[in-house]
Amino acid sequence: MAQKLKRYEQLAEQIADMIRAGVLAANERVPSVRQASERYGVSPATVFRAYYLLEDRGLIQARERSGYYVRPQGRPRLAKAHPPVASGAATEVAVSELVFSVLGSLRDPATVPFGSAFPAPGLFPLGRLGRSMGRAVQRLSPHGIIADMTAGNPELARHIVQRYRVSGVEPAADELVITNGAMEALNLCLQAVTQPGDLVAIESPAFYASLQVLERLKLRAVEIPVRPRGGIDVASLEATLDRLPIKACWIMSNFQNPLGASLDDADKARLCTLLANRQVPLIEDDVYAELYFGTVAPRPVKSFDQAGWVMHCGSFSKSLAPGYRVGWTAAGRFAGAISRLKLMTTISPSVPAQAAIADYLQYGGYDRHLRKLRHCLEDQQRAMLAAAARYFPATTRVSQPQGGYFLWFEFPRQVDALRLFRQAAALGISLAPGPIFSATQGFSHCVRLNHGHPWDARSEAAMENLGRLLEEQLEPSMAPTLGAVT
Amino acid sequence: MAQKLKRYEQLAEQIADMIRAGVLAANERVPSVRQASERYGVSPATVFRAYYLLEDRGLIQARERSGYYVRPQGRPRLAKAHPPVASGAATEVAVSELVFSVLGSLRDPATVPFGSAFPAPGLFPLGRLGRSMGRAVQRLSPHGIIADMTAGNPELARHIVQRYRVSGVEPAADELVITNGAMEALNLCLQAVTQPGDLVAIESPAFYASLQVLERLKLRAVEIPVRPRGGIDVASLEATLDRLPIKACWIMSNFQNPLGASLDDADKARLCTLLANRQVPLIEDDVYAELYFGTVAPRPVKSFDQAGWVMHCGSFSKSLAPGYRVGWTAAGRFAGAISRLKLMTTISPSVPAQAAIADYLQYGGYDRHLRKLRHCLEDQQRAMLAAAARYFPATTRVSQPQGGYFLWFEFPRQVDALRLFRQAAALGISLAPGPIFSATQGFSHCVRLNHGHPWDARSEAAMENLGRLLEEQLEPSMAPTLGAVT
Numbered sequence: 001m002a003q004k005l006k007r008y009e010q011l012a013e014q015i016a017d018m019i020r021a022g023v024l025a026a027n028e029r030v031p032s033v034r035q036a037s038e039r040y041g042v043s044p045a046t047v048f049r050a051y052y053l054l055e056d057r058g059l060i061q062a063r064e065r066s067g068y069y070v071r072p073q074g075r076p077r078l079a080k081a082h083p084p085v086a087s088g089a090a091t092e093v094a095v096s097e098l099v100f101s102v103l104g105s106l107r108d109p110a111t112v113p114f115g116s117a118f119p120a121p122g123l124f125p126l127g128r129l130g131r132s133m134g135r136a137v138q139r140l141s142p143h144g145i146i147a148d149m150t151a152g153n154p155e156l157a158r159h160i161v162q163r164y165r166v167s168g169v170e171p172a173a174d175e176l177v178i179t180n181g182a183m184e185a186l187n188l189c190l191q192a193v194t195q196p197g198d199l200v201a202i203e204s205p206a207f208y209a210s211l212q213v214l215e216r217l218k219l220r221a222v223e224i225p226v227r228p229r230g231g232i233d234v235a236s237l238e239a240t241l242d243r244l245p246i247k248a249c250w251i252m253s254n255f256q257n258p259l260g261a262s263l264d265d266a267d268k269a270r271l272c273t274l275l276a277n278r279q280v281p282l283i284e285d286d287v288y289a290e291l292y293f294g295t296v297a298p299r300p301v302k303s304f305d306q307a308g309w310v311m312h313c314g315s316f317s318k319s320l321a322p323g324y325r326v327g328w329t330a331a332g333r334f335a336g337a338i339s340r341l342k343l344m345t346t347i348s349p350s351v352p353a354q355a356a357i358a359d360y361l362q363y364g365g366y367d368r369h370l371r372k373l374r375h376c377l378e379d380q381q382r383a384m385l386a387a388a389a390r391y392f393p394a395t396t397r398v399s400q401p402q403g404g405y406f407l408w409f410e411f412p413r414q415v416d417a418l419r420l421f422r423q424a425a426a427l428g429i430s431l432a433p434g435p436i437f438s439a440t441q442g443f444s445h446c447v448r449l450n451h452g453h454p455w456d457a458r459s460e461a462a463m464e465n466l467g468r469l470l471e472e473q474l475e476p477s478m479a480p481t482l483g484a485v486t
Numbered sequence: 487m488a489q490k491l492k493r494y495e496q497l498a499e500q501i502a503d504m505i506r507a508g509v510l511a512a513n514e515r516v517p518s519v520r521q522a523s524e525r526y527g528v529s530p531a532t533v534f535r536a537y538y539l540l541e542d543r544g545l546i547q548a549r550e551r552s553g554y555y556v557r558p559q560g561r562p563r564l565a566k567a568h569p570p571v572a573s574g575a576a577t578e579v580a581v582s583e584l585v586f587s588v589l590g591s592l593r594d595p596a597t598v599p600f601g602s603a604f605p606a607p608g609l610f611p612l613g614r615l616g617r618s619m620g621r622a623v624q625r626l627s628p629h630g631i632i633a634d635m636t637a638g639n640p641e642l643a644r645h646i647v648q649r650y651r652v653s654g655v656e657p658a659a660d661e662l663v664i665t666n667g668a669m670e671a672l673n674l675c676l677q678a679v680t681q682p683g684d685l686v687a688i689e690s691p692a693f694y695a696s697l698q699v700l701e702r703l704k705l706r707a708v709e710i711p712v713r714p715r716g717g718i719d720v721a722s723l724e725a726t727l728d729r730l731p732i733k734a735c736w737i738m739s740n741f742q743n744p745l746g747a748s749l750d751d752a753d754k755a756r757l758c759t760l761l762a763n764r765q766v767p768l769i770e771d772d773v774y775a776e777l778y779f780g781t782v783a784p785r786p787v788k789s790f791d792q793a794g795w796v797m798h799c800g801s802f803s804k805s806l807a808p809g810y811r812v813g814w815t816a817a818g819r820f821a822g823a824i825s826r827l828k829l830m831t832t833i834s835p836s837v838p839a840q841a842a843i844a845d846y847l848q849y850g851g852y853d854r855h856l857r858k859l860r861h862c863l864e865d866q867q868r869a870m871l872a873a874a875a876r877y878f879p880a881t882t883r884v885s886q887p888q889g890g891y892f893l894w895f896e897f898p899r900q901v902d903a904l905r906l907f908r909q910a911a912a913l914g915i916s917l918a919p920g921p922i923f924s925a926t927q928g929f930s931h932c933v934r935l936n937h938g939h940p941w942d943a944r945s946e947a948a949m950e951n952l953g954r955l956l957e958e959q960l961e962p963s964m965a966p967t968l969g970a971v972t
Contacts, residue, residue: 109629121628130623137616142607145809180832212830323631323837344698346666350836351809
């Protein structure tokens with residue numbers, strides 16, 4: 001499925017990977033054009049093009065008469081581990097009011113959307129997708145409309161299955177349920193395996209919507225700490241499973257929202273075995289899977305699943321078609337139950353939206369779009385990190401996700417993220433305060449910022465303003481007057 | 487909003503109304519052209535055109551040298567009242583398996599779709615709607631996509647509110663929530679006002695999806711009998727409300743599924759007052775509202791609602807855009823809660839689907855399409871009734887809905903509708919057996935047949951085959967061999 005990268009693009013990616021991994025350190029000289037040409041067996045022209053691309057993306061910089069060097073990224077660093085959240089208590093969830101006040105702050109298009117859950121729709125191929133929609137609706141047959149409502153669009157299902165195969169998953173023919181976005185998939189998965197009052201293991205911090213869904217379904221959350229680089233703490237989860245009657249586990253395996261953390265393959269395999277042995281279903285929310293910055297797509301936990309205990313949930317909302325509301329789950333042994341729940345809940349996702357995405361996947365150049373999108377998001381991450389280094393207090397810690405469009409900032413403990421949220425809102429800047437990511441409203445000194453929008457002077461000014469608000473919270477007596485800032 | 491009928495169409499409707507109401511009886515002579523011309527103050531040419539139209543629609547027939555006569559419709563008649571279902575007991579609901587086996591029987595396009603819940607998509611303006619979609623997707627703005635996801639498409643909302651005004655409802659600005667079809671609206675309404683274990687008053691017989699939703703939400707059904715012509719028995723509901731702690735009431739006020747019954751305005755007003763006085767929320771499922779056969783749209787209960795206790799649910803799925811999955815609720819005092827539940831469940835209906843319907847409502851000629859659709863459905867109802875009169879046992883009783891696309895047949899008590907369902911399925915005919923419309927699986931001698939598909943030789947043969955199966959059940963010894971029937 002994946003469209004082949006051109007040779008210079010491949011080379012650029014190889015070198016970018018080395019920079020990301022620290023093999024090439026900041027300010028280190030990258031191989032000369034002649035050296036690289038020999039080492040990688042490509043023409044000097046190919047090396048030049050690769051280096052120009054890396055320069056455009058801000059990863060290397062030319063120094064006069066001296067060649068190319070790795071550009072320092074100036075990232076503040078996040079400490080290796082968060083203070084683990086006490087996972088002993090099961091918690092009634094009631095985070096919704098707070099979340100809705102954050103979402104409400106985003107309605108005004110003049111607001112700087114650092115608090116948004118979506119990347120900028122302008123990053124998506126809306127025109128091309130629109131043409132796919134135009135073709136698709138002309139082809140809809142009366143019988144097809146009814147058939148697609150119960151079984152889902154068969155062409156779309158075929159494309160999703162093909163993409164799964166690339167990531168090492170071989171879904172059974174009847175394992176796929178196409179849904180109204182991943183949000184419906186996650187809701188249905190959870191309903192299929194729980195009853196009101198049940199305990200569900202979730203991450204801490206967790207995507208706030210998972211907390212809302214638990215609240216709605218009257219489930220109780222048991223929070224398992226997420227390591228900023230390594231994803232959910234599998235040992236801690238295991239200890240919790242030994243101690244409590246957990247009925248399901250809901251995690252984001254790749255580029256976890258809000259931390260951006262990913263499990264490595266060994267932990268994914270271990271998690272999969274752990275849950276299968278105990279027959280605990282796993283809801284794997286993997287909506288950022290396509291938004292990786294490296295050359296290799298991260299594997300889903302589902303790719304280790306032999307016994308059908310993993311319900312893998314994906315979506316086109318974050319990678320291709322925002323607002324179309326088409327997602328899915330490959331739900332293993334629970335697919336039949338989920339399919340029936342769907343018929344009782346919404347019947348079907350929009351049939352034209354499914355057909356349009358199927359047409360785009362066939363003809364639109366999805367892999368090319370994804371490569372471009374990934375580079376945009378990585379560039380924007382770099383810009384936000386650089387601005388944070390310039391404007392935020394030196395004691396700030398920040399996550400370093402290798403994909404997605406969220407950064408997680410941890411400030412000194414005396415910072416009050418909810419206060420920061422209100423102060424920023426007054427300046428026309430939205431952000432997602434830490435407490436909305438926890439059933440126990442922890443993370444009061446943390447915020448999640450979205451870098452999914454093109455970086456511009458307004459973004460830069462917003463970071464500067466946030467920096468001032470932070471300084472004011474840390475040193476109230478020395479606060480500059482903020483009234484004049486616009 | 488409604489496009490004006492031409493004069494001859496108005497006249498035809500007036501006369502059709504008199505035939506429906508029995509003012510003009512079967513075989514009675516309709517006024518001569520001269521008489522009608524004088525009585526209605528129109529030209530003879532207008533009368534001729536009106537009579538041709540009525541003749542085309544099978545309502546009147548010419549007799550040589552004698553003028554036009556009301557054509558006998560040959561309907562068997564349904565007794566005035568069903569035996570009321572004992573509404574004393576609250577019932578755990580478990581009807582789903584049966585429903586899914588009925589839905590499963592519809593997958594094969596070769597099946598005669600008498601069991602379907604949908605009208606034929608070929609009756610809808612799919613081409614014109616497709617062009618609206620093509621225009622709408624080209625106009626989608628990046629910011630609009632995100633805004634429409636939370637608030638709904640504002641143009642679509644405006645059109646829905648305008649249509650409400652015509653039916654006597656003045657929704658408040660923030661009262662409307664656009665949803666993934668009426669099915670999601672109904673689910674969310676019910677969730678907004680109940681907790682697991684609560685009692686909900688529903689109709690008997692009831693739309694099976696309402697039973698499934700109650701089952702899914704772990705609610706208990708209290709069944710209130712529906713009068714075949716007059717809709718839910720308001721006195722019986724009142725007695726139940728006095729006796730049991732009912733938390734919500736879910737009814738179809740117009741062309742109730744499966745009976746086709748409608749409440750009259752007096753009962754609508756009475757029901758509204760009754761529930762408001764007790765502060766019991768009403769979920770009004772009104773998805774067939776546009777499919778009336780007469781000249782006047784039926785009023786929703788919502789039009790009598792002063793205090794915001796009625797959640798009125800509608801949809802474009804049955805009248806315009808099957809598979810687009812766009813519905814709504816005007817939810818009175820519960821709109822805010824429902825809007826939030828929606829954000830936690832599916833976030834939003836498909837944004838392009840909303841935009842396409844908004845465009846169609848602006849430019850597509852919705853009222854013209856609806857008039858055509860209503861005539862089709864009425865013609866097809868007449869054809870099915872005529873076939874039933876020809877082939878079904880003389881003791882058959884049938885409902886006489888003035889809208890929608892379902893007929894409810896009540897056979898002698900020894901008929902087993904589930905057996906009939908299986909036997910018919912073996913002959914490639916689907917039907918909806920009575921027991922799927924009841925939490926207590928009553929109505930074992932009843933079936934619902936769908937006349938929402940163009941009537942053809944295959945429909946006629948299917949009715950003949952059903953007639954034979956019924957005769958066989960009634961007189962087993964005289965049964966013809968059915969093996970040869972195809």
